[in-house]
Amino acid sequence: MSTLTSPDVGRRTTGRRGAVARVLAAPLVVAVLGLVTLLWLQSIELDSIEKRTLNTDYLVDRVREHLLLSLSAAALVALLAIPAGVLIHRTNSRVLRGVVLALANIGQATPAVGVVILLAIVWRTGFTTALVALVAYSFLPVLRNTLTGLAEVDPATREAARGMGMTRTQVLRRIELPLASPVILAGLRTSLVFAVGVATIATFINAGGLGDMIVNGLKLQRYPVLIVGAALVAGIAILIDWVAGLVEEYARPRGL
Amino acid sequence: MPKPTTIIFPSMDVRGAASGGSATSGGGVSIELDSVTKTYPGQDVSAVEDFSMRIEPGELVMFVGPSGCGKTTTMKMVNRIIEPTSGSIRIDGQDVLSLSPDQLRRHIGYVIQQIGLFPHMTIADNIATVPRLLGWSKKETSARVEELLDTVQLDPAVFADRYPRQLSGGQQQRAGVARALAADPPVMLMDEPFGATDPITREKLQAEFLRLQADIGKTIIFVTHDFDEAVRLGDRIAVLSERSQIEQFDTPAAILAAPANDYVASFIGSGAALKRLSLMPVTSADLSFGAPASGGKRPQLDPTATLRDALDLLVVTGAEALEIVDADGTRLGCLTHAAISAALTQSSPTRGAGPAAGEGVHR
Incomplete structure (x- = not known):
């Protein structure tokens, strides 16, 4: 859409040093966290149960499961919640908007463990169920932010666009969505980080992930297993938030 | 998207696209x-x-x-x-x-x-x-x-x-x-x-x-x-x-x-009168007042100014009259308070009548 742009306009100028520090802070924290955990593991004696868990193959498998679950949940949420938000916005109905937000809020307030386990009882256990539960659970931030972002577009901007003869679809694609994109992306980021955290619960319905380590560690009182699992979840959440933050910054339309 | 070169309004220039014309082409329609x-x-x-x-x-x-x-x-x-x-x-x-x-x-x-x-x-x-x-x-x-x-x-x-x-x-x-x-x-x-x-x-x-x-x-x-x-x-x-x-x-x-x-x-x-004066050029008033007495110096005003500008200058300077002098230095005449008032009275149209005399200066 925008072809006539010059490279040096509209960049945020937060001060170079501040920006660098902000960009590097999260990976640094994660690296330190990882290093400390590793050193600590090497300083202690692991028994056979712990050794069965704390090896590369097992860890890679759990991390893969965890990422697959949370990332596909977030992707599905993006695919479902953003169009849903757009559709609700286009109906211009305050009532519908209110009802949907209220329903979504109720969903959000329900404890995640409850959602996952109930769904497993009425349906089945496994990955798909965990995925559905996660999607249902992280739907709200994206939906709400899509609605808010679109509603926050200055009415004068919209009127100018209509007054110049843009069709409703053109107004949506060229004006409303780009202007709402920072808010929508912020919602996606929230729901992604959410999904990483909540995916630990998948272990209760046999859907794998790092939750396995946390729960087993607790049950068997093998704290190294518990701690490594928890540290991995935390590290992944921080790193994903960091990447999402970078994307958000990069994708923000210039001029805002 | 289709390329609509349709002429929406009949008498519009046949100018579906910018024919390299100036910003001043086109004109209006009713x-x-x-x-x-x-x-x-x-x-x-x-x-x-x-x-x-x-x-x-x-x-x-x-x-x-x-x-x-x-x-x-x-x-x-x-x-x-x-x-x-x-x-x-x-x-x-x-x-x-x-x-x-x-x-x-x-x-x-x-x-x-x-x-x-x-x-x-x-x-x-x-x-x-x-x-x-x-x-x-x-x-x-x-x-x-x-x-x-x-x-x-x-x-x-x-x-x-x-x-x-x-x-x-x-x-x-x-x-x-x-x-x-x-x-x-x-x-x-x-x-x-x-x-x-x-x-x-x-x-x-x-x-x-x-x-x-x-x-x-x-x-x-x-x-x-x-x-x-x-x-x-x-x-x-x-x-x-x-x-x-x-x-x-x-x-x-x-x-x-x-x-x-x-x-x-x-x-x-x-201030309706003042607003009207701002629409009238100094040339719409009677400029036949006599030339200044020898040695007398009067404020000067450009003929493109309005009667409101003239009045303003008269009030500020306290002069009895203004010299109207164009850009080349040619003296067109002389303007007094009385002439301004007269111009205002003369131009009063009857209600609903067309453009008043001396109207449309600012264009």
Whole structure:
């Protein structure tokens, strides 16, 4: 859409040093966290149960499961919640908007463990169920932010666009969505980080992930297993938030 | 997107795309509103009731009235931002209700008080909006953008690639006017375009706008609540009251000289005579007062000044008369208080009559 742009306009100028520090802070924290955990593991004696868990193959498998679950949940949420938000916005109905937000809020307030386990009882256990539960659970931030972002577009901007003869679809694609994109992306980021955290619960319905380590560690009182699992979840959440933050910054339309 | 080179209004130039013409091509077409009424659902009283008006090609008509009188609603029915409940609106004889609203709007310039520049697009992209909707080529579009930035006195090298928030309010409003002019529409609708700017900027924008309109001769409906602005800019002023009823529709000079009723008079406010003087050139007064006594030195004034300027100078200097001297130094005559008063009395038309003598100076 925008072809006539010059490279040096509209960049945020937060001060170079501040920006660098902000960009590097999260990976640094994660690296330190990882290093400390590793050193600590090497300083202690692991028994056979712990050794069965704390090896590369097992860890890679759990991390893969965890990422697959949370990332596909977030992707599905993006695919479902953003169009849903757009559709609700286009109906211009305050009532519908209110009802949907209220329903979504109720969903959000329900404890995640409850959602996952109930769904497993009425349906089945496994990955798909965990995925559905996660999607249902992280739907709200994206939906709400899509609605808010679109509603926050200055009415004068919209009127100018209509007054110049843009069709409703053109107004949506060229004006409303780009202007709402920072808010929508912020919602996606929230729901992604959410999904990483909540995916630990998948272990209760046999859907794998790092939750396995946390729960087993607790049950068997093998704290190294518990701690490594928890540290991995935390590290992944921080790193994903960091990447999402970078994307958000990069994708923000210039001029805002 | 299809490339609509359809000529929406019959007498429009065959100029589906920018034929490399200047910003000054095009010109205006007539607008006729016939018994236009707008009633919002669930309301007993119409917002606009039975509004009829004919606006000539190239005319700049001011809608003046208090907030909520329906002047903006009336204007917005012309480009169907608001759909009329009944009545008909014709632009250049073409019924606007028979056209697709989106197509219609691409051929009507639209400027609003909040400007409404797209904050995520550069000024160039903002101005290019309608040409792109109309499917102009890249080359035509960028040439047009450059030309328009020049027209509204924004240096293309400096402003084309800037974003709206990097511009001052006055600059943004100029960009807004440029954007509205982009596809050279024969009709412009302007909703208090200078309302949000400070008085100094506003005056500057008004002066520039008058110069621009003298060049491009669009048919313009200009909504304002500022009567002085209406007097300054308008060819004709429609003073509107509730439900967009036309209390008086006439030239500024005629309205000032003979307000149709108390409502119009109250809207003009105090200083009607002074406002009229600001519409009359010094040359419309009797300049035959005698030359200064030998040795006497009088203040000098250019013949392009208005009688209001003359009065101002007389009051400030305390002189008994002014010398009217043109740019070449030729003395045209001499102006006194009495001559100014006489000019005012002479020019008073009878109520509802046509343009007053000496009217239309500022063009």
